Amino acid sequence: PTEPPSPQENGLDFQRLLDASTYKEMFRQDMIRWGEEKRNTDPGFFCRAAVEGALQPVWVVSDTRRLSDVEWFRDAYGDVVQTVRVVATEETRKRRNWVFVTGVDDAESECGLDQGVAFDWVITNDGDKVALGKQLEMLVQSLHRSL
Numbered sequence: 001p002t003e004p005p006s007p008q009e010n011g012l013d014f015q016r017l018l019d020a021s022t023y024k025e026m027f028r029q030d031m032i033r034w035g036e037e038k039r040n041t042d043p044g045f046f047c048r049a050a051v052e053g054a055l056q057p058v059w060v061v062s063d064t065r066r067l068s069d070v071e072w073f074r075d076a077y078g079d080v081v082q083t084v085r086v087v088a089t090e091e092t093r094k095r096r097n098w099v100f101v102t103g104v105d106d107a108e109s110e111c112g113l114d115q116g117v118a119f120d121w122v123i124t125n126d127g128d129k130v131a132l133g134k135q136l137e138m139l140v141q142s143l144h145r146s147l
Contacts, residue, residue: 032109039068047072058143060084065109070117082143085119092126
């Protein structure tokens, strides 16, 4: 995530906006609206901000929100991009205290990549640490081979 120009101007605590707290949920719809305005003006705004000044032999892109984000990274970095999608069942998400909120969880920022995107890696995180570890080890080994 990238910091809006100055959350302090609005009296917001940027670090608290990054976690899964009630605090974040109070401002989530406003954050989505602000992000949509930025993306409508400049689809690569957040992607460029995230990588500004960084040079990497491989880019692991794991928290995109829209197809335009995936496309931006693939266009900008080509074959050195590995897209990763982390998934969990709805049951697992509810055990982690997730509650569906209309207008938030059905917005493009939350479900825009649920269909039609060919991710390089799909990692399942349903609480099985051994299975998760195996998946991540396969990803890391693949990244090492590409260096």
